[in-house]
Amino acid sequence: MADRRKLAAGNWKMNGTAAALSEVSALAGLRRGTTCEILLCPPTTLIERMARATEGTNIAVGGQDCHWAENGAHTGDVSAEMLKDAGATYVITGHSERRADHGESDEMVRRKTEAAWAAGLAVILCVGETLSEREASNTIDIIKGQLAGSVPDQATGHNLVVAYEPVWAIGTGKVPSTDQIGEVHDVIRVQLEKRFGPGVGRSVRLLYGGSVKPANAAEIFAVENVDGALVGGASLKAPDFDGIIKALDA
Ligand code: PEP
DSSP: OOOOOOEEEEEOOSOOOGGGHHHHHHHHHHTTTOOSEEEEEOOHHHHHHHHHHTTTSSEEEEESOOOSSSSSSOTTOOOHHHHHHHTOSEEEESOHHHHHHSOOOHHHHHHHHHHHHHTTOEEEEEEOOOHHHHHTTOHHHHHHHHHHHHSOTTOOTTTEEEEEOOGGGTTTSOOOOHHHHHHHHHHHHHHHHHHHHHHHHHHSEEEEESSOOHHHHHHHHTSTTOOEEEESGGGSSHHHHHHHHHHHHO
């Protein structure tokens, strides 16, 4: 098996003002000895301050989205270069909330991912089926389609992480069975190997995301091809995120 460093990534979504930075210093204190990579993706307004607050720690900082253009007339948007300039080393693309709230298509996600790579950011690219797609037994086709349409040709194990996030599991407390997670992660691994060859295909890290908590993390991390988690709600509080990282370290 390729040597894939475990990754615990937190997505703060539209949560957090300056006061929330105290969680970051608390987390840094708790997880000093971890061998996992730790990433927090706060709202854009906090990136620069969080990057300063995490200097000298093992916590990296990322954005939650970027525009595909380098700059220009895109009111309210942020470019990959701006995220990098603020101290980010990663960005999330294709999160289901962006796909749903902002109509982001696979093509848009692909262009955003290319823009992130051009700026020197690594990408966590999200894929996942809705409940109706799962109930119609379309999960595997949806995942294959999203991968084909949104992962650019220049993927490597350094610039790409894929997160499998079933839409129906995000923020709901519902979690797929470990068999269901394993099946999708296997499909993602095989698709990456087919398209990019075994070297790259095996080196891309695959995260599971959707209601991961300290109580269910160990069971999820025991599934083959799960290299870590993308965590929403439970990344907002240091003790909760710490519990998840501890399970990943075990
Ligand atoms: C997410 O938003 O990526 C996510 C997985 O959220 P939660 O952990 O809250 O389900």
